[in-house]
Amino acid sequence: MSLNIDQIRGLFPVLHQEVHGKPLIYFDNAATTQKPKAVLDSLLNYYEKDNSNIHRGAHALADRATRFYESTREAVRDFINAREAAEIIFTKGTTESINLVAQTFGRKFIGKDDELIISTMEHHSNIVPWQMLCEEKGAVLKVIPINDSGEIIYEEFEKLLSPKTKLVSIVHASNALGTINPVKKIIQAAHAVGARVLVDGAQSTSHLEIDVQDLDCDFLAFSAHKLYGPTGLGVLYGKREVLEAMPPFLGGGEMIREVTFEKTTYNDIPFKFEAGTPNIGDVIAFGESLKFIKSLGKKAIKDHEDELLSYANELLLPIKGFIPVGTAAEKVSVLSFNINGMHPFDVGQMLDAKGIAVRTGHHCTQPLMQRFGIEGTVRASFSVYNSKSEIEKLAEGVSQLARIKNK
Amino acid sequence: MSTIREIQDEIVSEFEILGEDRESTIFYIMELGGNLEEFPEEEKKEENIIKGCQSKVWLIADEHDGKIHYKADSNTDITKGLISLLIRVLNDRSPEEIIQAELNFINRIGMGNIIGSQRSNGLAAMIQQMKRYALAFQTKLNT
Structure with a gap:
C-alpha cells in the first residue's frame, strides 16, 4: 500500500514554512531528518x-x-x-x-x-x-x-x-x-x-x-x-x-x-x-x-524513497551539463551531482534562493572526492515526507542553472 | 576618479534597483565576476589563496606610483562577483585610502542576508587581506 504523503507531511511542523519567500523544499535529509510532532x-x-x-x-x-x-x-x-x-x-x-x-x-x-x-x-x-x-x-x-x-x-x-x-x-x-x-x-x-x-x-x-x-x-x-x-x-x-x-x-x-x-x-x-x-x-x-x-513500515518508506530517486533520475539525467556522482546499482535515496562549469557551492546557494535546501561540499568524505577528482558535489537526499512535485521543482531549478553554462 | 564613498553609493543604488528578489540578486552578483581582469594562471598558488570553507580566492597586488592594483580570481562565480565589488571600490588607490576605507556598502546592501554566513566570513577575510597588502605597501613606500 502506498503512503499518504500529504498526511505524513502534516505530522512535521517544520516543513510548513517559506524560506526567501518560497515554500521550503527540504532535501538535506542525509544530514538530518525533520522531527514529527510526536517527538x-x-x-x-x-x-x-x-x-x-x-x-x-x-x-x-x-x-x-x-x-x-x-x-x-x-x-x-x-x-x-x-x-x-x-x-x-x-x-x-x-x-x-x-x-x-x-x-x-x-x-x-x-x-x-x-x-x-x-x-x-x-x-x-x-x-x-x-x-x-x-x-x-x-x-x-x-x-x-x-x-x-x-x-x-x-x-x-x-x-x-x-x-x-x-x-x-x-x-x-x-x-x-x-x-x-x-x-x-x-x-x-x-x-x-x-x-x-x-x-x-x-x-x-x-x-x-x-x-x-x-x-x-x-x-x-x-x-x-x-x-x-x-x-x-x-x-x-x-x-x-x-x-x-x-x-x-x-x-x-x-x-x-x-x-x-x-x-x-x-x-x-x-x-x-x-x-x-x-x-x-x-x-x-x-x-x-x-x-x-x-507505523509506516520500513518497506513502504523505502518504496516511496526509491520512487522519488528514480523520478529524480528520470528528470535530471537528461539535463545538459548535469553530472551524476555515484551511480551504483543499489542506492538509498541520495542524489549527488555537479553541474558542468559551476561550483557546487554556487549551485547550492542558487537552489536555496528557490527555497530548496541541499548540501554542498565534500560531505566529510574528502578521500572519496579525491577518488573522483572533484572538490565536492551538490547532494539532494530524499525522505519519506518528500513529494514528486518537490522533485519537479528541483529539476526545474537545476535545469535553469545548467543552461547558464551549458548552452 | 570617484571617491570610495561615491562608488559605494553607486553599488548600493544598483542593488536597490534589483529589489528584494534573492534569485536575481545572486544572478547579478555572479555576473559581476565577469568584470574581473584576467588573473595570471601562474599566480594561482598556495601562498596567494584566501581560504574560505568551500571556495578559494586568489588575490595578488602590485603598486604603481603610490597606488595599489589588485587582481583576483575564485573557483566559484558568486565569490568572483563579491571580490569584483571589493576591487571596484578599492582598486588603484593609495595605501592610506585603502587602510582607512569603511566598506559600508556591504551592510547597506544587506549582503550578509543574501550570501549567508559562510560567504560573509569569506568576504571579511578578503577585505582583511586587501588591507594587509595596503599596509605592507605603505610600509615599503615609507622606508
Whole structure:
C-alpha cells in the first residue's frame, strides 16, 4: 500500500514554512531528518511531567523516567532485531559510537602490525578514529577501492583480508553517493578470517530493514537525528560477548559496580558504557521516532524513497551539463551531482534562493572526492515526507542553472 | 576618479534597483565576476589563496606610483562577483585610502542576508587581506 504523503507531511511542523519567500523544499535529509510532532511533544512532555534522573531514584518520577528510558532501549532492540536490550548502548551519535569501539575494543584487541580495513567511501568519522588507533598501536589501515560508479570492488576487498585483519569497519550506505554496500557478504568473509565487523549505519538505518542477527555484524553504529529523532543521541549495538570483553569507555557514575580508592569494579552491559547522566529526554523522545517509522513500515518508506530517486533520475539525467556522482546499482535515496562549469557551492546557494535546501561540499568524505577528482558535489537526499512535485521543482531549478553554462 | 564613498553609493543604488528578489540578486552578483581582469594562471598558488570553507580566492597586488592594483580570481562565480565589488571600490588607490576605507556598502546592501554566513566570513577575510597588502605597501613606500 502506498503512503499518504500529504498526511505524513502534516505530522512535521517544520516543513510548513517559506524560506526567501518560497515554500521550503527540504532535501538535506542525509544530514538530518525533520522531527514529527510526536517527538517534539514527547520532549516537552518529559520536561513538563517526568524530568528526573534515572535508575536508583526512590521516587515516582525517577521510576517513570527510568521506565520510559529503558522502553526506548527495548524499542531500539526491536528496531534492529538485537537478541537483547543489553546489547544497545546509548551514545552521542554515530561518531561517538565508532570512537567508543576504537578506544575500547581497538585498544584492547588491536596491536602492532594488525590490520584494519575500511573503504574509500567512508565518512571521516569512520576514518579518523582508526587512523588515531593505528598511529597509537602501530597497526595498519587498509582501504577497499571503488569503481567509477561508486561501488566497492569486492575482489579487492577479498585480497585485503588475511589472518592479520582484526577489524573491518564499513559504511552500510554512503552518505555522499547513496551506494548500498553488500555488508552481509563482507561480514561473512571477514568472520572467516577471524575479524570483527563494525557497520556504520548512519545512513542505512532510516532507509533499509536492519536485522543485526541476520547480518551477524559485531557492531552497528547509528544516530537518532537521521531517524526523525533528536540530535545528540546515537546508538552502538554490540554482540554481548564482544561488549563484555571490552574495557569501559568513560569512567564515572552509573558504569560502576563498586568503587573503593583501591579498586573499582564495573557494571554490566549496557551500563558499563553509559557513564554519567545520559541524554534521558532525547532517548525517551527517540522512542516516538521509532513508533513513527514502525507505523509506516520500513518497506513502504523505502518504496516511496526509491520512487522519488528514480523520478529524480528520470528528470535530471537528461539535463545538459548535469553530472551524476555515484551511480551504483543499489542506492538509498541520495542524489549527488555537479553541474558542468559551476561550483557546487554556487549551485547550492542558487537552489536555496528557490527555497530548496541541499548540501554542498565534500560531505566529510574528502578521500572519496579525491577518488573522483572533484572538490565536492551538490547532494539532494530524499525522505519519506518528500513529494514528486518537490522533485519537479528541483529539476526545474537545476535545469535553469545548467543552461547558464551549458548552452 | 570617484571617491570610495561615491562608488559605494553607486553599488548600493544598483542593488536597490534589483529589489528584494534573492534569485536575481545572486544572478547579478555572479555576473559581476565577469568584470574581473584576467588573473595570471601562474599566480594561482598556495601562498596567494584566501581560504574560505568551500571556495578559494586568489588575490595578488602590485603598486604603481603610490597606488595599489589588485587582481583576483575564485573557483566559484558568486565569490568572483563579491571580490569584483571589493576591487571596484578599492582598486588603484593609495595605501592610506585603502587602510582607512569603511566598506559600508556591504551592510547597506544587506549582503550578509543574501550570501549567508559562510560567504560573509569569506568576504571579511578578503577585505582583511586587501588591507594587509595596503599596509605592507605603505610600509615599503615609507622606508
